[in-house]
Amino acid sequence: MHILATEGLTKRFPTVTAIDQLTVTVGPGVTGLVGANGAGKSTLIKILLGLLPPTGGRADVLGLDATSRGAEIRRLVGYMPEHECLPPDVSATELVVHLARMSGLPRTAARERAADVLRHVGLAEERYRPVGGYSTGMKQRVKLAQALVHDPKLIFLDEPTNGLDPRGRDEMLTLVRRIGTEFGISVLVTSHLLGELERICDHVIVIDGGRLLRSSAIGEFTQATQAVTVEVDEGLDELAARLAAEGQAVSPQGRMLVVKVLGPETYDAVRDAAADLGLCLIRLEQNRHRIEDVFREEVRAHV
DSSP states (O other), X not given: OOSEEEEEEEXXXXXXXXXXXXXXXXXXXXXXXXXXXXXXHHHHHHHHTTSSOOSEEEEEETTEETTTOHHHHHHHEEEEOSSOOOOXXXXXXXXXXXXXXXXXXXXXXXXXXXXXXXXXXXXXXXXXXXXXXXXXXXXXXXXXXXXXXXXXXXXXEESTTTXXXXXXXHHHHHHHHHHXXXXXXXXXXXXXXXXXXXXXOSEEEEEETXXXXXXXXXXXXXXXXXXXXXXXXXXXXXXXXXXXXXXXXXXXXXXXXXXXXXXXXXXXXXXXXXXXXTOOEEEEEEEEOOHHHHHHHHHHHHO
């Protein structure tokens, strides 16, 4: 089952092609849309919502044609925009209730749902204050709440961690993951911070210049490499010298060593060297690819 699909989707503006022959399908769960700023992520979401007509190709969302049935799609989909868009002189409750009613909920149901989602995003005690007095993190939570209030089947989150400090990013990512796992709502989340998507996504789509570079399950991006990271309390240089003398391929990286795995004997060599030198072995960890590394490789391959 696909929650959205594009075929040859193209969007040209007078001076740039934002989406270039994009063909991709997205299944249920949490899907990350990765790309640098200007890669075409926001343009794609606007097309999927029926807010921007494509130049060519086709896009379907929940089985509906985005070009001709945009209003139906927007009733079924939640959208958290990237840009600042909240009116400063109304409370979070007033705003979310209003948007719930615009989505078709009766007054009583709208108020109940607004209270529920504002509590879910952590604004239960602040929901009656004017939004203009909110911090950036609180405003992002209001935008998330209004995207959820009408109980959508799918939500589009455009750079939901923009402007947040590290703690705020962690909390927002936890919320996004809960939406996809506990609430059963499918999520398409965009970000240029690739490490964020590694933490929360089931599937990742990489685009650059509006072109599809790769679409894969997260496990295919972060599969194990043929290297291990070794960390010891003290004596890193001695350990590196001992392993190199035994024919191991060693690369110091800060306070750790990266050792190429030549076979099972590599693990034995690390263990024995640490024991012989009397070192405290803190970590011996299989390295994994990061989305950032794969993204760079894909971009280089298409240049």
